[in-house]
Amino acid sequence: MARMKFVCDAERCIECNGCVTACKNENEVPWGVNRRRVVTLNDGVPGEKSISVACMHCSDAPCMAVCPVNCFYRTDEGVVLHDKDVCIGCGYCSYACPFGAPQFPSQGTFGVRGKMDKCTFCAGGPEENGSQAEFEKYGRNRLAEGKLPACAEMCSTKALLAGDGDVVADIFRNRVVKRGKGAEVWGWGTAYGTKPAAKGEGVKS
Amino acid sequence: MKVLFLALVSALLLGACSEKPQSSGGVKQDAAPFAGTGVAAFTSSDWKPGDKTSWEQKLKARAQYGQNDYTRAN
Numbered sequence: 648m649a650r651m652k653f654v655c656d657a658e659r660c661i662e663c664n665g666c667v668t669a670c671k672n673e674n675e676v677p678w679g680v681n682r683r684r685v686v687t688l689n690d691g692v693p694g695e696k697s698i699s700v701a702c703m704h705c706s707d708a709p710c711m712a713v714c715p716v717n718c719f720y721r722t723d724e725g726v727v728l729h730d731k732d733v734c735i736g737c738g739y740c741s742y743a744c745p746f747g748a749p750q751f752p753s754q755g756t757f758g759v760r761g762k763m764d765k766c767t768f769c770a771g772g773p774e775e776n777g778s779q780a781e782f783e784k785y786g787r788n789r790l791a792e793g794k795l796p797a798c799a800e801m802c803s804t805k806a807l808l809a810g811d812g813d814v815v816a817d818i819f820r821n822r823v824v825k826r827g828k829g830a831e832v833w834g835w836g837t838a839y840g841t842k843p844a845a846k847g848e849g850v851k852s
Numbered sequence: 853m854k855v856l857f858l859a860l861v862s863a864l865l866l867g868a869c870s871e872k873p874q875s876s877g878g879v880k881q882d883a884a885p886f887a888g889t890g891v892a893a894f895t896s897s898d899w900k901p902g903d904k905t906s907w908e909q910k911l912k913a914r915a916q917y918g919q920n921d922y923t924r925a926n
Contacts, residue, residue, distance in 0.1 A: 649908050722882065773882040777889025790885040793896040793910045800918060810915030811908075818920045825922065 650725040651768055651790075652812040652839060653799070654819050655698045658829035659806035662687055662697040669801035670701070673769065674786025680750040682766040683798050699798065699807045702727065702748035702766035703838035710740035710749060724790070725812075726768040731784050734762045745837050768809070769796040812839070 662685050670676065670683045683701035704727045711719040711727065718733035719740075740763060741749040752761035771788030774781035781788060789796060799809035808815040823830045886908070888901025895901065899910035917923060 649911060720882070722885070724885065728882065770885060771882075776883045776885070776887060777891050777894070788885070788889060790911075791883075791887065791889045792891075792894050793888075793899050793907060793914070795911065795914055795918070805919050805921055808915070808919050810919070811912055814912055814915040815919070818916070818922075821920070821922055 649811040650813075651704060651770075651810065652725070652815055653701070653703055653768075653796075654808040654815045654832055654835065655700070656806045656808070656819060656822065656829070657696040657698050657831070657833060658822075658826070659804045660685065660697040660699060661804055661806070663803060665801050665803055666699045666798035666807050669797040670766070673789070673797035674767075675782075676764070676786065677752050679753050680764050682748075682750060682764065698833050699802075700746055700748075700834070701798070702744075702768075703746055703834055704766075704768055705838040706840055709743040709745070713739045713743040715739060720773075722770065724770070726770045726790075728767055728770060728772055728785075729763065729765070730773045731762045731764075732773075736762045738763075746834065766796075769794070 664685050667681060667683050667685060671681070674682065676682055683699060685697050685699050687695055687697040689695045704721075704725060706725070708719065708721070708727045710729075711721070714729075715737060716733050716735055718731075718735075719727060719729045721727050736751065738749075738751065741747075741751065748765045749763045750765060751763060767785050769787055769789035771777075771781045771791065772785030774784060776788050776791040787797070794800065796809045799807045808818055819832065884904070886902065886904040888895060890901075896910065896914075898913075899906040901907075
């Protein structure tokens, strides 16, 4: 069974924001909502690093744990999705998420805050696959089209990798071996854990 | 008789204090991605919608050949 994961290679990201543009275009995300964004550390300083950040579809997602209306669910492929018909826009998930993934449109159907919107790994949502309703609420369902997320497929330097965890980890491992540096995968430990969690033990970040 | 009457009245009165189940609702059922969208124009080739194995193979191949530039270069 495929377990979908994101990896961002900070050695390769050139802060072009192609992933951000691809996401907004593919999913027709409204103004004020950025499902994906590029964060630069030590901006302007020699050796600065950039990473593309969105929902990492965590193995033990804190957003799912804190949601008071239980609107989240995880698919068999490990993608964390939510039901906008159930979401009440409380924002708890926003505080719980270590990646700042949950977004709230300023003009929505639920007061000024709106219902939560986030990266779906281009897997749509709990509407009929490929339907207009699914597209309007959650964006494109590329996984059901046999494709990977638009952000990763559009990445010019292939810094952002998406797909089955085994495949993307293998690609990244191969790169690190060849170049001999840059083994740090920011966010991987936080999202997926650094080792299999023992019973009753939390996942290390 | 009096005890029975009191029990009946208590049951009726306390019945109003019961709470509706809060567990209903929740998320809808989502169709599996390997089921496809039914829109052939946007579906990539080389896999059969509804066939889980072919879908997984397709995505693995797409991830490997589309993202691993060492494979593409050599």
